[in-house]
Amino acid sequence: MTVAARIEKLRSEIRHHEHLYHVLDAPEISDAQYDALMHELKRLEAAHPELLTPDSPTQRVGGKPAEGFRKAAHSRPMLSLDNAYNADELADWDRRVRELAGNLPVEYTAELKLDGLSVALRYEPAPGGGARLALGLTRGDGQIGEDVTSNIRTIRSVPLSITTERLQKARLAQGKAFEVRGECVMPEAAFERTNEEREREGLPAFVNPRNSAAGTVRTLDPSIVATRGLVFFAYFLLVDGEYCAAGQTATLDALTALGFRVNPHRGRVDSVADMVKFIEDAEKKRATLGYEIDGIVLKVDNHQTQQRLGYTGRAPRWAIAYKFTAESAITQVEDILITVGRSGKLTPTAMLRPVFVGGVTVSRATLHNADFIERMGLLIGDWVKVERGGDVIPKVVEVVEDQDHPRGNRRFSYPSECPECHNPVVREEGEADWRCVNADCPAKLRESLLHFGSRGVMNIEGLGDAAVQQLLDRGLVKSVADLYSLTEEQLVELERFAEKSARTLLNEIERSKKAGLARVLMGLGIRFVGERTAELLAQEFGSIDAVMAASAEELERVEEVGPRISEAILEFFSRPANRTLIERLKEAGMVMTAEKKQRSTQFAGLTFVLTGALPTLTRDEAKQKIEAAGGKVAGSVSKKTSYVVAGEDAGSKLDKARELKIPVLDEVGLLALLQSPPTQA
Numbered sequence: 001m002t003v004a005a006r007i008e009k010l011r012s013e014i015r016h017h018e019h020l021y022h023v024l025d026a027p028e029i030s031d032a033q034y035d036a037l038m039h040e041l042k043r044l045e046a047a048h049p050e051l052l053t054p055d056s057p058t059q060r061v062g063g064k065p066a067e068g069f070r071k072a073a074h075s076r077p078m079l080s081l082d083n084a085y086n087a088d089e090l091a092d093w094d095r096r097v098r099e100l101a102g103n104l105p106v107e108y109t110a111e112l113k114l115d116g117l118s119v120a121l122r123y124e125p126a127p128g129g130g131a132r133l134a135l136g137l138t139r140g141d142g143q144i145g146e147d148v149t150s151n152i153r154t155i156r157s158v159p160l161s162i163t164t165e166r167l168q169k170a171r172l173a174q175g176k177a178f179e180v181r182g183e184c185v186m187p188e189a190a191f192e193r194t195n196e197e198r199e200r201e202g203l204p205a206f207v208n209p210r211n212s213a214a215g216t217v218r219t220l221d222p223s224i225v226a227t228r229g230l231v232f233f234a235y236f237l238l239v240d241g242e243y244c245a246a247g248q249t250a251t252l253d254a255l256t257a258l259g260f261r262v263n264p265h266r267g268r269v270d271s272v273a274d275m276v277k278f279i280e281d282a283e284k285k286r287a288t289l290g291y292e293i294d295g296i297v298l299k300v301d302n303h304q305t306q307q308r309l310g311y312t313g314r315a316p317r318w319a320i321a322y323k324f325t326a327e328s329a330i331t332q333v334e335d336i337l338i339t340v341g342r343s344g345k346l347t348p349t350a351m352l353r354p355v356f357v358g359g360v361t362v363s364r365a366t367l368h369n370a371d372f373i374e375r376m377g378l379l380i381g382d383w384v385k386v387e388r389g390g391d392v393i394p395k396v397v398e399v400v401e402d403q404d405h406p407r408g409n410r411r412f413s414y415p416s417e418c419p420e421c422h423n424p425v426v427r428e429e430g431e432a433d434w435r436c437v438n439a440d441c442p443a444k445l446r447e448s449l450l451h452f453g454s455r456g457v458m459n460i461e462g463l464g465d466a467a468v469q470q471l472l473d474r475g476l477v478k479s480v481a482d483l484y485s486l487t488e489e490q491l492v493e494l495e496r497f498a499e500k501s502a503r504t505l506l507n508e509i510e511r512s513k514k515a516g517l518a519r520v521l522m523g524l525g526i527r528f529v530g531e532r533t534a535e536l537l538a539q540e541f542g543s544i545d546a547v548m549a550a551s552a553e554e555l556e557r558v559e560e561v562g563p564r565i566s567e568a569i570l571e572f573f574s575r576p577a578n579r580t581l582i583e584r585l586k587e588a589g590m591v592m593t594a595e596k597k598q599r600s601t602q603f604a605g606l607t608f609v610l611t612g613a614l615p616t617l618t619r620d621e622a623k624q625k626i627e628a629a630g631g632k633v634a635g636s637v638s639k640k641t642s643y644v645v646a647g648e649d650a651g652s653k654l655d656k657a658r659e660l661k662i663p664v665l666d667e668v669g670l671l672a673l674l675q676s677p678p679t680q681a
């Protein structure tokens, strides 16, 4: 046997055993035997680097830690699901489905709703036949995700390559790209192990397995991801951006045939009574699954029926998530503390006697604002019901009073001054929150610095609570801009700072200068300007100067920016202190420009008329696509109409189009036109 043949044989054996172990949970060889196969393969590949391929099982952890994640567009938006919370809501949904389905078959599949994060995996034809993993994307905003391929590759239940035989078994065409979507979850045991490790390293614990899975998939070092024991369950399959199977049951079977792990707890249900039974069974199994679920997902099985039902803007009409109700516990409010945020907002927090609820120990819960405390009539010492739903943050829902739970006795008086700078606090008309309006309040500065350095903003590693507090205490930093003139001599003076950590922090600060305009806009802490808005502003205006010079009207031309946001932006830049801050950041060498998005002119001058129901796009989605390409959408057909886009049950508009000899497109035609611009003047 040649070396090349031996290598191929080892790879195929290892893949087979990985599939048995990580997908089917049915290993046939011992860990030691598996290690021996791996060891031999590694040795041969090291001796023959020319035979190494990226889909070799040895290459799950390859390459270096990433600097950050590249973004990439989804082939089709990753949508969300509408929710139902009880049998009545399921019955309403069932009725709507049957109405819209007309004479098409209505049967449902029931699956567990896995509590992790959804990812999309793109497979491309491999040179020697079969397919291999080319891209792994997080959901992101649904349109654009983050390229986390090197992390996904480390997950053992994700096949790196798929053989021709498997493609055949799943009835997928050879030589075509396809996409698998599903949920990445962290099993409870792996979650506990991860937190123990973090505790040893002095890092904050993850609050639950979902956060832990999400944090892990977005870790920059794949070798860490490889140790975290993530599992991928597949539930969707798209070929050329389209569903390819006859329905959801067929999809799950095809995914199984491809070698993916498909959650075994699934079934067919045909009535609301069946759904309720499936839910009850799932609730019983919940504690013993080993991973977390937060409900079940019901999907119309038949693909044709799915197409007829279509989508609302955010979710398919043919699926619904039944959410388990939140878990709750009773505990005592030991104190109420006030924290000051970077906008000066005062937030009361209940300090609770620690209690175990929904899988985690809770010792504090937000009380939102003064009105909330007032409305509940909450006293310090009261017993309260605390709920933790699918969401991470625990909520205080009501005061409990009975024989075992006597009322508290201490009224909480809302402070009239800021607990940090002792200036009077104010509450504006119509606002729920009290605010400290002192521009020099140290709490605001501290929170602004923490926000500026945080992940997702400037991402300055080492600029945590302790470092920021010391910088403030020593008067080294009085504004975000001062970070950029810190020196190594100043930093080594700080507690817990050695030469190395000082240099690392300075490097991190230096690196942040290149974060780009969107991050700067976010980092400034302008009210209501979060990641997406900052990104859109950066793309539209291309420089901080252009943003600062923009009028309300110009700002509001940006998608998602309304009067509330434009006013906040104008207010921010009208303050001299903020303008000085920008000047100083510029002087420090901060990059404050971005590439302006080219407005598409592909459909410039073209007018479209939409009529009838399109198979997958809603009217709004089709309109958005046309407008994004520079075209116009009109309500009625005339000689000026360039194209009529017709779906099912198109009426008189279609007749009119034929009469006037105007070209008629179906959805596929429209999408094709969007890909290849028409050659017309």
Ligand code: IVH
Pocket: 078, 079, 080, 081, 111, 112, 113, 114, 115, 116, 117, 118, 183, 235, 297, 315, 316, 319, 321
């Ligand atoms: S199907 C078009 N099936 O729940 C929507 N989603 O609340 C496709 N999820 O974003 C979703 N288990 O991350 C589907 N068996 C399952 C699921 C599932 C968990 C997640 C998914 C989705 C979220 C919506």
